[in-house]
Amino acid sequence: xxxxxxxxxxxxxxxxxxxxLGVAAFAASGALVASRxxxxxxxxxxxxxxxxxxGGTLRDLLIGVPVFWIARPDYLLICFVMALAAFFTAHxxxxxxxxxLWCDAAGLALFAVIGAETALLAGTGxxxxxxxxxxxxxxxxxxxxxxxxxxxxxxxxEIYATAAxxxxxxxxxxxxxGLPRDAALIAALIIGFAIRGLAITRGWSLPRYRPRxxxxxxxxx
Amino acid sequence: xxxxxxxxxxxxxxxxxxxxLGVAAFAASGALVASRxxxxxxxxxxxxxxxxxxGGTLRDLLIGVPVFWIARPDYLLICFVMALAAFFTAHxxxxxxxxxLWCDAAGLALFAVIGAETALLAGTGxxxxxxxxxxxxxxxxxxxxxxxxxxxxxxxxEIYATAAxxxxxxxxxxxxxGLPRDAALIAALIIGFAIRGLAITRGWSLPRYRPRxxxxxxxxx
Amino acid sequence: xxxxxxxxxxxxxxxxxxxxLGVAAFAASGALVASRxxxxxxxxxxxxxxxxxxGGTLRDLLIGVPVFWIARPDYLLICFVMALAAFFTAHxxxxxxxxxLWCDAAGLALFAVIGAETALLAGTGxxxxxxxxxxxxxxxxxxxxxxxxxxxxxxxxEIYATAAxxxxxxxxxxxxxGLPRDAALIAALIIGFAIRGLAITRGWSLPRYRPRxxxxxxxxx
Numbered sequence: 001x002x003x004x005x006x007x008x009x010x011x012x013x014x015x016x017x018x019x020x021l022g023v024a025a026f027a028a029s030g031a032l033v034a035s036r037x038x039x040x041x042x043x044x045x046x047x048x049x050x051x052x053x054x055g056g057t058l059r060d061l062l063i064g065v066p067v068f069w070i071a072r073p074d075y076l077l078i079c080f081v082m083a084l085a086a087f088f089t090a091h092x093x094x095x096x097x098x099x100x101l102w103c104d105a106a107g108l109a110l111f112a113v114i115g116a117e118t119a120l121l122a123g124t125g126x127x128x129x130x131x132x133x134x135x136x137x138x139x140x141x142x143x144x145x146x147x148x149x150x151x152x153x154x155x156x157x158e159i160y161a162t163a164a165x166x167x168x169x170x171x172x173x174x175x176x177x178g179l180p181r182d183a184a185l186i187a188a189l190i191i192g193f194a195i196r197g198l199a200i201t202r203g204w205s206l207p208r209y210r211p212r213x214x215x216x217x218x219x220x221x
Numbered sequence: 222x223x224x225x226x227x228x229x230x231x232x233x234x235x236x237x238x239x240x241x242l243g244v245a246a247f248a249a250s251g252a253l254v255a256s257r258x259x260x261x262x263x264x265x266x267x268x269x270x271x272x273x274x275x276g277g278t279l280r281d282l283l284i285g286v287p288v289f290w291i292a293r294p295d296y297l298l299i300c301f302v303m304a305l306a307a308f309f310t311a312h313x314x315x316x317x318x319x320x321x322l323w324c325d326a327a328g329l330a331l332f333a334v335i336g337a338e339t340a341l342l343a344g345t346g347x348x349x350x351x352x353x354x355x356x357x358x359x360x361x362x363x364x365x366x367x368x369x370x371x372x373x374x375x376x377x378x379e380i381y382a383t384a385a386x387x388x389x390x391x392x393x394x395x396x397x398x399g400l401p402r403d404a405a406l407i408a409a410l411i412i413g414f415a416i417r418g419l420a421i422t423r424g425w426s427l428p429r430y431r432p433r434x435x436x437x438x439x440x441x442x
Numbered sequence: 443x444x445x446x447x448x449x450x451x452x453x454x455x456x457x458x459x460x461x462x463l464g465v466a467a468f469a470a471s472g473a474l475v476a477s478r479x480x481x482x483x484x485x486x487x488x489x490x491x492x493x494x495x496x497g498g499t500l501r502d503l504l505i506g507v508p509v510f511w512i513a514r515p516d517y518l519l520i521c522f523v524m525a526l527a528a529f530f531t532a533h534x535x536x537x538x539x540x541x542x543l544w545c546d547a548a549g550l551a552l553f554a555v556i557g558a559e560t561a562l563l564a565g566t567g568x569x570x571x572x573x574x575x576x577x578x579x580x581x582x583x584x585x586x587x588x589x590x591x592x593x594x595x596x597x598x599x600e601i602y603a604t605a606a607x608x609x610x611x612x613x614x615x616x617x618x619x620g621l622p623r624d625a626a627l628i629a630a631l632i633i634g635f636a637i638r639g640l641a642i643t644r645g646w647s648l649p650r651y652r653p654r655x656x657x658x659x660x661x662x663x
Contacts, residue, residue: 040427042382049352057283062499062509067283073348087430127515131491142589147363147373152589161484206482209529261648263603270573278504288504294569308651368584368594 019114020078022107026140027052027079029104031086033148041087047144048083049076054140059115059132063122101200108160109192112137112167113185117175126172133168134161159199159206167192240335241299243328247361248273248300250325252307254369262308268365269304270297275361280336280353284343322421329381330413333358333388334406338396347393354389355382380420380427388413461556462520464549468582469494469521471546473528475590483529489586490525491518496582501557501574505564543642550602551634554579554609555627559617568614575610576603601641601648609634 030051034044053069053076060067069075115136119129138161145152171188175181198204251272255265274290274297281288290296336357340350359382366373392409396402419425472493476486495511495518502509511517557578561571580603587594613630617623640646 035430038429038431040429042386042427044430046382061282061503063512064508066285070284070345070349073346076348076352090430124512125515127518128512131518146367146588161488165484206484208480208482209477209486209532210480256651259650259652261650263607263648265651267603282503287506291505291566291570294567297569297573311651367588 018106018110021103022110023052023075023078024082025103025107026055026111027082028086029141030079030144031083032090033144033150034083035086035090037148041083044083044087045080047148048086049079050147051140051144052079052082054143055111055136055138056115056140058139059118059136062135063119063124063128063132065118065122102197105163105193105196105200108137108164108196109167109189112164112192113171113188116168116171116188117181117185120172120175126176129172130165130168133171134164137161137164137168159195159204162206163192163196163199166195239327239331241295242324243331244273244296244299245303246324246328247276247332248303249307250362251300251365252304253311254365254371255304256307256311258369262304265304265308266301268369269307270300271368272361272365273300273303275364276332276357276359277336277361279360280339280357283356284340284345284349284353286339286343323418326384326414326417326421329358329385329417330388330410333385333413334392334409337389337392337409338402338406341393341396347397350393351386351389354392355385358382358385358389380416380425383427384413384417384420387416460548460552462516463545464552465494465517465520466524467545467549468497468553469524470528471583472521472586473525474532475586475592476525477528477532479590483525486525486529487522489590490528491521492589493582493586494521494524496585497553497578497580498557498582500581501560501578504577505561505566505570505574507560507564544639547605547635547638547642550579550606550638551609551631554606554634555613555630558610558613558630559623559627562614562617568618571614572607572610575613576606579603579606579610601637601646604648605634605638605641608637 027048030047030049031044033051034047037043039047057067057069112133114133116129116133118136119132120126124132142152167188170191171184174184174187179187248269251268251270252265254272255268258264260268277289333354335354337350337354339357340353341347345353363373388409391412392405395405395408400408469490472489472491473486475493476489479485481489499509499511554575556575558571558575560578561574562568566574584594609630612633613626616626616629621629
């Protein structure tokens with residue numbers, strides 16, 4: 001039931017390991033939201049699962065391919081293990097928040113690139129592939145925040161979705177320029193990870209919309 | 222347009238009746254949230270529909286089979302009728318909350334088992350079937366609470382998703398052990414319903430996560 | 443990559459233009475919510491996209507046809523442009539709220555009719571087609587409000603979903619009566635647009651549910 005991917009030729013072992021690490025990091029971030037809300041183990045598991053596999057699930061539904069984890073229960077298992085671990089150790093992880101943040105950055109970059117590639121392989125155009133990379137990397141976190149009744153981080157914090165966009169865009173561009181798949185993947189990974197990493201270490205953020213003087217927010221629906 | 226299921230051999234009449242009862246109970250719970258928020262009839266209908274058929278819809282999308290109610294408008298009709306009834310009688314139902322709670326428990330148990338079976342019949346493995354049973358039984362309520370701007374009950378209350386998990390797990394296990402389908406279904410139904418029933422009558426709940434002394438929640442993202 | 447629809451025979455040029463206008467109006471309403479929340483450009487884009495194409499996406503997933511914008515990136519492009527425009531000009535649009543409201547009304551009516559027709563063409567019955575028309579017209583706004591942490595307008599404001607229901611219902615009925623497609627479409631558009639327009643100009647709303655004296659809301663789950 002569990003085991004290596006069916007098609008190890010399509011993803012290198014390194015990619016496959018980081019893929020698992022990404023799911024685990026996202027699942028852990030979901031479980032940490034559950035710990036903030038003082039939920040029970042079922043709540044931990046639900047938030048870990050939707051955060052870990054939600055983005056890829058939406059991507060697969062939109063482009064019309066079978067949902068990736070239906071035939072690969074190992075992804076669910078990773079989420080379950082992370083939820084269980086977090087339930088009993090979240091108080092320890094608090095001091096290891098930096099580790100989590102960097103795992104999450106690795107997951108974000110890899111999911112963006114894998115998401116864009118999955119879309120291209122399914123026959124979409126480059127523009128849709130770009131959006132699918134962003135969806136894969138960020139939507140799990142969106143669902144996590146909606147279910148946990150927090151404001152979606154994608155909507156309000158430092159550079160996050162933008163890093164996913166850069167990683168996915170880098171892959172689509174380099175792929176269109178004819179670079180070999182592995183080179184394009186590695187370069188795009190570095191782009192996405194570097195932008196997110198600089199956002200973490202330097203607190204980068206995009207400018208927010210600011211209402212102009214004389215505009216009354218109450219007038220806007 | 223309306224009428225008996227296309228394939229009465231696959232579900233016994235009893236199952237079919239409880240299936241309708243389950244949709245009706247879930248739809249009523251959605252309409253009751255609408256009454257708390259003092260919505261109009263459209264709000265009642267929307268919450269009744271998403272609660273009544275949302276879980277099964279997500280299951281069908283994930284496992285890649287046609288959404289069950291697209292070819293069976295009777296399910297929609299049940300939700301519409303419950304919304305209409307609740308709009309004019311919600312003040313009476315208030316005193317009949319216990320009735321609703323037990324209908325919901327019956328629906329939860331049956332949807333968990335039917336959901337697991339639907340997944341197995343679509344060719345998923347047992348672990349995914351387990352998750353699909355839980356999804357079918359609980360996700361309608363999750364969407365109801367998100368749309369109604371309430372904290373999802375699945376994340377915070379007494380034993381609920383756990384009962385669905387037990388029912389779905391019971392069916393998957395008994396089915397794998399080679400029991401006839403009807404016997405496995407009835408036994409799993411009893412397991413799920415009994416656990417939820419005991420949770421209702423005895424207030425059972427799972428232990429919540431509690432922050433340890435010395436941990437500052439503000440440190441956690 | 444961009445250009446005219448693949449099948450201009452199925453939709454007249456007028457319908458096609460209003461279709462774009464509807465997406466643009468819905469995208470703008472999403473971007474305006476982002477401006478109220480003072481989000482960055484990524485937030486503007488996300489809310490514009492989910493509002494502009496969310497309803498049609500859900501419709502296509504439910505009836506089991508390919509999601510309409512996967513092969514038509516021009517729809518995404520419209521949403522991106524509206525997000526960008528709103529980010530730099532939202533303070534001006536404030537005084538043009540009426541224009542937006544009427545574009546939105548046109549989009550609502552057209553999406554309701556197109557949604558119902560798409561469902562009928564995919565082989566659903568009339569009752570499901572009616573619901574699909576309403577879903578197409580309203581669900582983008584529901585997702586916008588959930589992500590923007592506002593109470594879904596569909597649940598609480600003046601006549602909105604009801605206008606979509608009337609437009610979709612008009613098309614399904616006239617189509618069933620054997621009217622030519624173009625005549626049924628135009629008549630249904632007028633019905634939906636007129637009802638929404640009267641709701642805007644006269645403040646029409648449906649009666650809300652009101653708790654009866656002696657009922658304690660705390661008793662209701």
